[in-house]
Amino acid sequence: MWCSSCGQTSSNHSPRLNRPTGRPPVLLTQIDHVAIAVHDLEAAIDYHRRAFGAEVHHREVVERDGVDEALLRIGESYLQLTTGTRPDSAITTFLAKRGEGIHHIGYRVEDCAEALAAIVAAGGRAIDLEPRPGSRGTTVAFVHPKGSFGTLIELVQE
Ligand code: CO
Numbered sequence: 320m321w322c323s324s325c326g327q328t329s330s331n332h333s334p335r336l337n338r339p340t341g342r343p344p345v346l347l348t349q350i351d352h353v354a355i356a357v358h359d360l361e362a363a364i365d366y367h368r369r370a371f372g373a374e375v376h377h378r379e380v381v382e383r384d385g386v387d388e389a390l391l392r393i394g395e396s397y398l399q400l401t402t403g404t405r406p407d408s409a410i411t412t413f414l415a416k417r418g419e420g421i422h423h424i425g426y427r428v429e430d431c432a433e434a435l436a437a438i439v440a441a442g443g444r445a446i447d448l449e450p451r452p453g454s455r456g457t458t459v460a461f462v463h464p465k466g467s468f469g470t471l472i473e474l475v476q477e
Pocket of ligand 1: 352354399423425473
């Protein structure tokens with residue numbers, strides 16, 4: 320396949336990212352957080368405190384998403400305990416349908432927009448078409464489980 324924007328011929332050449340051929344873009348820096356949906360946030364925090372000595376590093380109600388969340392620090396990453404604050408919240412729907420458990424994994428990236436474009440170019444499905452504000456002042460975008468091997472992914476740029 321010939322790329323009209325730069326004249327290169329390569330099956331995996333991506334003109335949008337304008338990177339050298341044959342090497343995938345390195346966009347992930349580490350796991351930002353693993354998010355667990357729970358019915359009772361206080362009970363979940365208390366359990367993690369008693370079982371692991373884990374303390375809440377950050378607590379936030381994200382009104383836009385209808386979620387109440389607590390971040391417990393694990394090294395440079397977080398365990399995020401989250402619950403819904405209203406019936407139309409995605410977490411409330413998830414809990415009703417699937418029960419408690421892992422809801423999504425946050426991948427920390429240098430550039431959320433670039434990572435989102437690379438995922439879409441690779442066949443993934445964006446839920447957020449553009450990066451948007453997340454909790455603790457981050458910039459985030461969600462990627463649909465369909466197209467990402469059954470796992471809801473959140474791209475997190477600090
Ligand atoms: Co998250």
